[in-house]
Amino acid sequence: MRALVYNNELQYLTDYPVPRPKHDEALIRTTHAGICNTDIEITKGYMGFKGVLGHEFVGVVEKCVDKSFLGKRVVAEINLGCGKCACCRNQMRNHCSDRSVLGILNKDGAFAEYVTLPVRNLHKIPNSITDEEAVFVEPLAAAYEIIGQVGISSSDRVCVLGDGKLGLLVAQVIESAGCKLSAIGRHREKLSILDEIGINTGLSPEFREREFDIVIDCTGSPSGIRTALRIVKPRGRIVLKTTIANKVQIDMNQFVINEISLIGSRCGPFQPAIKAIRSRQIDLYPLISNVYPIEEGLKAFQHASLKSALKVILKIN
């Protein structure tokens, strides 16, 4: 089958073997998939992953023990837990130490004609949601994870730092929580998407020290945490969404002296994300930079790596 494979370099292959579903897995014919910053970081060495990339996708179930899924359009949660350990038994399957992660850790991803995943990971997609919109469910769920982790009150001054794909999603989700939100980035044209829907935006030089109760780092850059430490109030909270391939030099004293809390945040709940897209709470089409056929996958990655790019989508089937 056709697939985008990372093996010390990114390759477009046409003869990659079709995956065979295990007894609890569905075989899904992938229709569209989105390129995430994590995919780009993997091509720089992050996670040491080798195999088919891709974890944001929508597809149609072709084989499945649960017949109710046959022929249905689905998206899928990307963590595959062992099902037996304390994490898995306590609704923390995403944190199973023995897990694999779609296109990130020990599991071929979705930039291919077919992908397999456990039935319990699947979520059906209503007809009112297009394929292009559906590829946003996984990153949008990651944005909703913040809402579950951090109590945000209407009086909180919140800053979303970073105007990339994730930052623009997170800003829209946080806006719906009701608070004093500012989205700060470095690209006027990206921030204008938020301006359109009435979110207060600013460029980096407009930073003010110790201004925000909560800062959410979606920069995808090592400088993000340092900026966050500067603009958060004493006893404030920083939510960290950024993952990067390299270690970062940090003055940890700032956390102690200013009694800052840092909250790491990864994957999130799919149902609020699907509901938000269905009810048009989140505006996704302005976030799409381009759609490429999988045959042009290398070109699509080049596009996605540009600073000016937002979501680049692969059309696969």
Added chain:
Amino acid sequence: MRALVYNNELQYLTDYPVPRPKHDEALIRTTHAGICNTDIEITKGYMGFKGVLGHEFVGVVEKCVDKSFLGKRVVAEINLGCGKCACCRNQMRNHCSDRSVLGILNKDGAFAEYVTLPVRNLHKIPNSITDEEAVFVEPLAAAYEIIGQVGISSSDRVCVLGDGKLGLLVAQVIESAGCKLSAIGRHREKLSILDEIGINTGLSPEFREREFDIVIDCTGSPSGIRTALRIVKPRGRIVLKTTIANKVQIDMNQFVINEISLIGSRCGPFQPAIKAIRSRQIDLYPLISNVYPIEEGLKAFQHASLKSALKVILKIN
């Protein structure tokens, strides 16, 4: 007056000028003071401080506008806020951006015959508490800060990491909160102080990965945060007490991937600390390594810098 002064090197001086109290300040004749790891870090460049060191002390008030303090033994909170800013007005004087900090930032400290401090910073010490015990009020208050910041439940597995002065205080305070506590360090003889009072202890090699709900880093070492990231459970919490002169290289991805929270923790409330000492909840004498007259201050610092040392106290008047 006699004083221990840091000015690119630590010096014992006999002709340092006696400080003159401002209108809202008391003049305190220092009797005893404790050497803290922060003092030692300052002599390595931390905070870039120059002046009289020392922030853990007890003394007798000689001059004061509030006559009720005259002749009384006192300890004192070490942060001096501006009194006007949002932090100061919202009971966060410790976080005033314009503050000075006794013996740490823009304010001569207590390793001297006299020290001045605002009256609002003073706490009277009951007669049942000795001078040697009273110098522990400030670091013990820093241990109580954790209780206010982090809700600890009886089912939580908590690890206090580090068996130095602060670690031994923190372990005793956390024990009193009621939880499944382990204190892990590198010095059998220091940990034995905790063994004596029935706290479960262990040496470093006994670490187990992903075991603890809460890890409190009191190591005073850059390796502490890295160890904490290894032994904390996914979605667990790390309390950071360690301040060190240099930046640390950290794999911040671990916070994101395992959704760890980090909570920086600094100075704390004095009253619970005074109450705990008065009621003999905390056993302090085993934590005293030696008492030196201030004339032997350089020797006292050398002793306090030894890995085997616990609290070294200066007798000043």
